[in-house]
Amino acid sequence: MKRWLGFTRSLVTYHNPATLRAWRRxxxxxxxxxxxxxxxxxHVGTRARAMRSxxxxxxxxxxxxxxxxxxxLTLPRDVLLIEAxxxxxxxxxxxAVSSRHPTVSSLHSGFVAGAPRAHGFDHVRWDQTEHVRMITLDGLVAAHGLPAYVKIDVEGFESEVLAGLSQPVPLLSVEYLPAFAQLTQAVIARIEALGAYRFNPVVGERxxxxxxxxxxxxxxxxWLTTLPADAPSGDLFARVAPQP
Structure with missing residues (x-):
């Protein structure tokens, strides 16, 4: 029952027309x-649908x-879904899966361990585990070609995802969480190692x-150092800097 309540909460929060229209724009x-x-x-596919649109x-x-x-069951048929x-x-x-708040389920043990002390996460409980298949971005590039854009929202596991990418892609976005600023700093360092990037944040779902x-x-x-721990999360976009 808790899993279905959490699933419904995610649908109400993220799978709604206003959010989809905003990301489409x-x-x-x-x-x-x-x-x-x-x-x-x-997650519930809001961004995938917006990209496809x-x-x-x-x-x-x-x-x-x-x-x-x-x-x-619900994605357009021409979207390739990989359960991994x-x-x-x-x-x-x-x-680590949170039945009531599945959007913050995570593969990052440090994220889960530190969350009870982080603002906004003290009410979250990771009460189940799920064994999942892991693939690499390099493997996807080898199979499908270099993407124009990669969106990564994986609750603290962003650096590990990027560790599986060995070449720059034109555009990236990663979730940033002000309560876990050190994780975002590590992600920025990894993006810098991939190539010369410039950055721009999107706050919340705006x-x-x-x-x-x-x-x-x-x-x-x-900018990240100025954010209080209770500031809203968002997406940090990074694009390859144009050559002078």
Whole structure:
């Protein structure tokens, strides 16, 4: 029963027309018809649907069985759904699952261990585990080609996902959580190791960029240090800097 209540909460929060329209507007600006986009941590599929509406060819990864089942039934037929997580290598991972709040289920043990002391997570309990298949972004690139965009929202596991990518892609986005700023700092370092990127945040589900321009890693690090732990989470976009 708790799993179904959590599933319903996710649908109400994320699978709604207003949120979908907002992300469609942003992806219409960022993606071109025919672009390959990979949604890592598809959850209820809001972003995958928005990418597809922008004309992208979409691969959606979702490791939680209940959500993968929902996506298999409801995603457009031309979206490739893979019931798996992404990581540094192909393996089987143990995911900590929150029945009541499945959106914060995570493969990152440090994230789960630190959450009770983090603002906004003290009410969350990870009460189940689920063994999930893990693949790599490099494996997806080898099978399907280099994507134009990769979205990663995996509750603290972003660095491990990026460890499975060995070349820059034109556009990335990763979830940032102000209560876990150290994890986002590590993600920025990994993105810098992939190539010369510029950054711009999207706060919450507003789907509009915070800054009028794209800024370097130092600027985004400085910005992160100003955020209180109770600031809203969001997505940090990174795009390859144009050559001078």
């Amino acid at each position: 942003l992806y219409d600006e960022l993606l071109s018809p025919g672009d390959l986009a990979i949604d890592v941590g598809a 922008a004309g992208a060819r979409v691969i959606a990864l979702e490791p939680q069985a209940l959500f993968a089942r929902f996506l298999r 997580a992404a990581g540094a290598r192909e393996a089987t991972g143990e995911m 789907s509009g960029f915070l800054w009028p321009d794209w800024r370097d890693a130092r600027a985004v690090r400085d």
